[in-house]
Amino acid sequence: MTNHWKDIKNADVVLVMGANPAENHPCGFKWAVEARDRRGAKLVTVDPRFTRSSAVADKHLQIRPGSDIAILGGFIRHIMENGLFHNDYVRLHTNASFIVSESFAFQDGLFSGFDQASGEYDKPSWSYERGPDGYVRRDPTLTHPRCVFQLLRMHYDRYTPSMVARIAGCSEEEFLGAAEIVCSTGTANRVGTIMYAVGWTMHTVGSQIIRSAAIVQLLLGNIGRPGGGINALRGHANVQGATDHAIVAGILPGYLKVPRPHQTSLNAHLRESTPRPLVPDTMNYWGNYPKFFVSQLKSWFGDHATADNGFAYHYLGKAADDATWLSIWDRARRGELEGLVALGFNPLLAGPDVNRLLEGMSNLKWKVVIDPFMLDTAEFWRAPGVSPEEIETEVLSLPATHWIERDGSFTNSGRWAQWKEMVIDPPPSVRSDTWILSELFWRVKELYEREGGAYHEPIKHLSWSYLNPRMPTLEELAKEINGYNLRTGELLSSFGELEPDGSTSSGNWLYSGSFTEAGNQMARRIAGDPTGLGMHHDWAWSWPLNRRVLYNRASADAVGRPWDRERAGIQWNGREWIGDVPDYGKTTPPGRVGAFIMTEEGVARLFTTHLIDGPVPEHYEPAESPVPNVLHQTVSVNPTIRWYDGVRETLATADEEFPYPCTVYRVVEHEHFVTANVPYLVELMPEFFVEVPEGLAREKGIENGSRVRVWSKRGEVQGKAIVTRRIKPLTVNGNVAWTVGIPVHWGFVGITKGSMANNLTPFVGDANTRCPEFKAFLVNIAPVEEVRS
Amino acid sequence: MDFSRRSFLKSSAAGAGFSALGFDLAPAYAASRELKISNAREYRTICPYCAVGCGTIAYVHGSGGLNTTKTVIHVEGDPDSPINGGTLCPKGAAQMQLAMNPRLQETPLFRRAGAADWEEVDWEFAMDWFARRFKESRDRTFVQRDEAGHTVNRCEGIAWVGSATVCNEDAYLITKTMRGLGLIYIDHQARI
Numbered sequence: 001m002t003n004h005w006k007d008i009k010n011a012d013v014v015l016v017m018g019a020n021p022a023e024n025h026p027c028g029f030k031w032a033v034e035a036r037d038r039r040g041a042k043l044v045t046v047d048p049r050f051t052r053s054s055a056v057a058d059k060h061l062q063i064r065p066g067s068d069i070a071i072l073g074g075f076i077r078h079i080m081e082n083g084l085f086h087n088d089y090v091r092l093h094t095n096a097s098f099i100v101s102e103s104f105a106f107q108d109g110l111f112s113g114f115d116q117a118s119g120e121y122d123k124p125s126w127s128y129e130r131g132p133d134g135y136v137r138r139d140p141t142l143t144h145p146r147c148v149f150q151l152l153r154m155h156y157d158r159y160t161p162s163m164v165a166r167i168a169g170c171s172e173e174e175f176l177g178a179a180e181i182v183c184s185t186g187t188a189n190r191v192g193t194i195m196y197a198v199g200w201t202m203h204t205v206g207s208q209i210i211r212s213a214a215i216v217q218l219l220l221g222n223i224g225r226p227g228g229g230i231n232a233l234r235g236h237a238n239v240q241g242a243t244d245h246a247i248v249a250g251i252l253p254g255y256l257k258v259p260r261p262h263q264t265s266l267n268a269h270l271r272e273s274t275p276r277p278l279v280p281d282t283m284n285y286w287g288n289y290p291k292f293f294v295s296q297l298k299s300w301f302g303d304h305a306t307a308d309n310g311f312a313y314h315y316l317g318k319a320a321d322d323a324t325w326l327s328i329w330d331r332a333r334r335g336e337l338e339g340l341v342a343l344g345f346n347p348l349l350a351g352p353d354v355n356r357l358l359e360g361m362s363n364l365k366w367k368v369v370i371d372p373f374m375l376d377t378a379e380f381w382r383a384p385g386v387s388p389e390e391i392e393t394e395v396l397s398l399p400a401t402h403w404i405e406r407d408g409s410f411t412n413s414g415r416w417a418q419w420k421e422m423v424i425d426p427p428p429s430v431r432s433d434t435w436i437l438s439e440l441f442w443r444v445k446e447l448y449e450r451e452g453g454a455y456h457e458p459i460k461h462l463s464w465s466y467l468n469p470r471m472p473t474l475e476e477l478a479k480e481i482n483g484y485n486l487r488t489g490e491l492l493s494s495f496g497e498l499e500p501d502g503s504t505s506s507g508n509w510l511y512s513g514s515f516t517e518a519g520n521q522m523a524r525r526i527a528g529d530p531t532g533l534g535m536h537h538d539w540a541w542s543w544p545l546n547r548r549v550l551y552n553r554a555s556a557d558a559v560g561r562p563w564d565r566e567r568a569g570i571q572w573n574g575r576e577w578i579g580d581v582p583d584y585g586k587t588t589p590p591g592r593v594g595a596f597i598m599t600e601e602g603v604a605r606l607f608t609t610h611l612i613d614g615p616v617p618e619h620y621e622p623a624e625s626p627v628p629n630v631l632h633q634t635v636s637v638n639p640t641i642r643w644y645d646g647v648r649e650t651l652a653t654a655d656e657e658f659p660y661p662c663t664v665y666r667v668v669e670h671e672h673f674v675t676a677n678v679p680y681l682v683e684l685m686p687e688f689f690v691e692v693p694e695g696l697a698r699e700k701g702i703e704n705g706s707r708v709r710v711w712s713k714r715g716e717v718q719g720k721a722i723v724t725r726r727i728k729p730l731t732v733n734g735n736v737a738w739t740v741g742i743p744v745h746w747g748f749v750g751i752t753k754g755s756m757a758n759n760l761t762p763f764v765g766d767a768n769t770r771c772p773e774f775k776a777f778l779v780n781i782a783p784v785e786e787v788r789s
Numbered sequence: 790m791d792f793s794r795r796s797f798l799k800s801s802a803a804g805a806g807f808s809a810l811g812f813d814l815a816p817a818y819a820a821s822r823e824l825k826i827s828n829a830r831e832y833r834t835i836c837p838y839c840a841v842g843c844g845t846i847a848y849v850h851g852s853g854g855l856n857t858t859k860t861v862i863h864v865e866g867d868p869d870s871p872i873n874g875g876t877l878c879p880k881g882a883a884q885m886q887l888a889m890n891p892r893l894q895e896t897p898l899f900r901r902a903g904a905a906d907w908e909e910v911d912w913e914f915a916m917d918w919f920a921r922r923f924k925e926s927r928d929r930t931f932v933q934r935d936e937a938g939h940t941v942n943r944c945e946g947i948a949w950v951g952s953a954t955v956c957n958e959d960a961y962l963i964t965k966t967m968r969g970l971g972l973i974y975i976d977h978q979a980r981i
Contacts, residue, residue: 237836249980261939317943399895399896403956404884451924474959
């Protein structure tokens with residue numbers, strides 16, 4: 001989230017799209033309801049289904065799965081054509097005025113620079129035009145035909161209401177009804193927010209959907225303001241924190257980069273990873289990258305990280321081209337992976353394409369599963385249809401402690417790191433994740449010391465200076481994350497104190513300030529709210545630097561006056577910024593540098609070269625789609641999708657065998673799979689089901705409560721049909737389209753057992769993130785003949 | 790639990806008696822509500838389900854001393870939390886059953902190649918086996934130089950996945966340890 005949960009109460013308009021927070025984040029969603037009840041805010045939902053969030057919305061727009069960019073592109077056009085953008089904000093805080101290179105083009109679904117052979121873009125033609133001083137040329141009048149503002153207008157000119165309706169399956173009127181509300185906040189005294197979740201990320205164009213939302217919010221002037229922002233609703237207690245701390249392919253803690261093989265020295269890595277300013281008036285805060293990176297190496301390798309050895313840079317494994325989730329299972333399937341450790345995670349049910357994952361798992365020599373409960377993943381060798389005697393994989397299942405048996409912090413969607421207490425003791429035979437990890441580390445280290453082996457210097461020298469080295473405390477780790485001044489031995493109070501010379505350490509610069517000499521800031525529990533805006537600066541701690549709204553400099557105009565006095569983020573009082581912790585130098589006068597201090601541009605990007613599949617979002621069909629792309633038939637799907645071995649053959653084309661778009665989702669009584677162990681919740685939501693639209697049920701002879709079979713080209717599920725009016729028929733490109741809905745919560749271990757939704761889903765991911773396309777694929781459906789006993 | 794349940798019934802019976810005599814029921818009712826958690830100690834935790842981060846109070850019986858086992862007897866939303874203000878959803882409200890769950894795994898289990906069932910093993914065996922397999926695979930699949938001749942120092946044959954359910958401090962330790970051991974195939978639920 002750019003903002004945080006309670007801040008949603010400050011909005012005038014709430015767009016819920018790619019999410020269903022009434023169901024999946026109920027206690028956070030109440031702040032949207034609060035905005036509606038207290039401020040008269042308007043709530044809009046856009047979803048393939050009429051959800052529990054839709055039930056309290058002022059407006060619900062039903063769309064076909066995978067048509068999000070068409071809708072958001074339609075909003076962008078609606079804003080541009082009707083002059084609904086926040087003029088001052090757009091000029092001041094975005095790159096609307098930046099002029100783009102003459103070689104940039106978009107034609108027939110492809111941006112300039114596409115290489116058919118590699119399926120990749122060569123991006124130089126997307127770059128900005130530079131002036132004689134080396135900086136980007138700008139046109140403050142926004143009239144230059146190649147300025148970002150005009151390019152945006154041109155690009156989205158095709159997204160007319162009738163085109164949007166053709167793609168998404170809604171009517172023009174329904175689309176315009178939603179657009180009028182969503183696009184109504186482009187003024188100083190109004191602000192709107194967006195709540196999204198994996199309904200946006202789980203597409204082959206997931207990153208670009210979110211970019212589209214960013215463009216909408218920037219045009220409307222809603223980023224950086226209380227009641228605004230783009231708010232990702234996370235699905236597990238600490239998805240945010242585990243991402244910040246980089247249990248993630250391709251990044252290191254604090255969103256630093258895993259060095260690439262060709263970066264053969266620390267300097268080469270720092271040179272390529274440290275951005276240079278594109279304009280003279282930018283703080284370009286990522287310019288501090290060397291301080292963050294070197295301090296992290298000091299945390300990891302201590303005295304063995306010195307200026308002479310590039311701070312142990314060579315100890316870090318260099319990145320693979322792709323090390324993401326899908327590539328892991330692709331490697332396993334090809335027999336290139338020997339072992340896998342899954343901790344607090346049930347990969348088999350998480351999917352996609354369970355049959356393909358089973359093939360991969362069966363090829364492993366060994367697997368270790370660490371969790372409080374027995375998981376389907378640990379018992380994959382006796383999954384339905386699998387013969388144990390054919391599976392050679394050795395498996396160890398280790399019982400680990402629960403959240404309630406540990407202290408430590410969770411970072412919520414709103415970036416608030418909250419420290420929790422240890423409530424009960426684990427049973428004597430159960431071990432904590434920390435213990436298991438330490439024990440593994442020590443035993444591997446001891447084996448290397450005794451026997452030698454492949455390059456073990458990093459293991460020998462990994463810093464492990466905890467009071468009890470076999471069991472670090474979570475406080476010790478929290479302090480290590482925060483970082484120290486290594487000269488004085490004192491905890492740092494902010495990442496502003498970090499140095500690139502090895503004199504400071506910080507495991508994750510972003511959390512610097514969370515555990516200082518003043519104590520554990522994440523454990524603070526003072527509930528007062530002096531701002532009246534729900535910021536609660538003394539409750540827990542929010543990264544970065546306890547800032548509650550990111551980019552908050554953009555909540556004020558050129559001279560530092562808030563756009564809206566009643567909802568001021570920060571304001572300049574002549575000497576300093578007051579309000580939220582400023583996302584800007586505390587005493588830096590307004591106008592000195594751009595509001596978006598993390599970008600090389602100093603402003604927010606309506607147009608960017610940072611994604612691999614285009615500088616502005618374009619609608620592409622899902623990898624499995626019932627219709628061709630009506631915008632450009634020859635380039636129907638995202639041209640930069642990475643195709644793993646043999647996956648194309650597992651995808652259906654729209655034909656009579658697989659005519660129906662399908663999407664998967666959660667229900668409030670369950671959280672993925674762990675709740676299959678909780679009796680109350682199983683009683684409330686006992687059985688796998690399939691949501692079938694009424695008209696489709698009639699056509700197929702499916703009765704409410706009867707058993708149905710749903711199958712894709714990859715697998716099938718069976719369960720009770722819930723015949724519903726919550727999904728209406730859509731008219732997509734002139735044809736009727738029915739959407740089928742399926743919940744994800746079932747497996748073969750647990751009190752309740754049922755079909756695995758991911759038997760159906762495709763093994764294909766977003767071009768940028770490789771996040772799989774769970775949310776839009778094709779199926780067929782038929783009643784199952786009841787067997788009479 | 791039995792004690793609380795019996796006390797509750799006793800108070801209810803007493804309440805019914807007063808009512809017949811025309812007394813106000815409220816104090817007796819309040820007393821019966823108080824009993825369940827009156828001797829419990831309060832701990833503050835965070836709901837482990839979604840990432841709203843609802844403040845939760847867990848009520849615990851048992852001191853954790855030598856002959857006692859701490860037991861969660863009740864869970865409710867923390868009214869002080871500015872995020873949830875005391876509310877919880879159905880999952881959050883059922884946290885007690887997640888915490889005190891008979892299905893929690895109690896001992897390490899090992900499944901041999903081709904076996905049709907688990908066998909119980911002790912931690913010594915389990916961690917020894919884990920470390921041995923880890924080292925063997927690391928040694929077999931460690932790549933010091935890639936095809937282009939660049940030093941890459943990475944282990945290509947082991948992957949680590951998870952988790953979005955662990956605390957920040959363990960998440961950090963996972964990254965530090967696995968990167969330290971040279972792993973590069975590392976991912977968690979954020980991707981899916």
